[in-house]
Amino acid sequence: MHSFGYRLNGLLTFAVTILALMCAITSLSDNFNTPSPSAEIKIININWFQKQPQGHDEVSLMMNVSADLQSLFTWNTKQVFIFVAAEYGTPKNSLNQVSLWDAIIPAKENAKFWIHTSNKYRFVDQGNNLRGKKFNLTMHWHVMPKTGKMFADKIVLTGYSLPEEYR
């Protein structure tokens, strides 16, 4: 009962159990954080708005994105992944979500930012429904912990619309 093997086994089991417990408590501590993020997106310009050879509408636009997401960071946060998505409905699709731009915020200092950018990913519709389309721009964020449960939430900004004609 007191051989080296048994002692090592007992020690290792205890160590792993304690480690697992610490990971769980670390993850639980994230629940005490009440975040209060803010974001603002402004569409500066529609660069072009065309119907592609395959028949789908596509838009290219320039936007200013500014946000303050510092309250999302806790000691257990590894990074925050944010993205801006255009959300709209069409006669065929009840919901379309198209991610336009994303970024990884590695630390709290980088979480308050302002950026002037064109859409990183192509804003393409499944069809030709984009003329005059009203859409929402949502700022989503995913908090990735150093260990444990991941959190995600979003801010919905309404009131954006596309031009009536191709240009």
Place this chain on the structure above:
Amino acid sequence: MGWIGETVDSVKSIQMRQLLTQAVSLGMIVTSALIIWKGLMCITGSESPVVVVLSGSMEPAFKRGDILFLHMSKDPIRAGEIVVFNIDGREIPIVHRVIKVHERQDTGEVDVLTKGDNNYGDDRLLYAQGQLYLQRHHIMGRAVGFLPYVGWVTIIMTEKPIIKYILIGALGLLVITSKD
């Protein structure tokens, strides 16, 4: 020739009970591990409730060797979720983020496009020939939590199977030689 029979009998009578007890204990360990695995499959609703991250396409969020806990619910798939999916014809599941969602008005079915955070382009190159989107039946689960580094054990055992055999051999030896 009589003494051979005697020794064989004595060997058989002493060791048989111990052997059987050890075989049953080993069986109990294996089956309880199986019960836990199947139970997890039921609770999370996913075919494989725990996956190991194999590539660096989601860095710096998930590095090679991390394990992800998956959960599959009937909730609709939305942009930003990290999903694990299988491509027809490939056996290794891929863990990437959803960047585009098109949900049908009438059927509620959904077309989904994914991309690894650390990749330059979206996953259309990974999909099957001619496939532009994923559907719900391709997706095995959403990632809801993760543990770093724990998955290296699985990676090492898969990539260097010798270590797997050595480990199982050593375990078998331990079981046989232990007195209780």
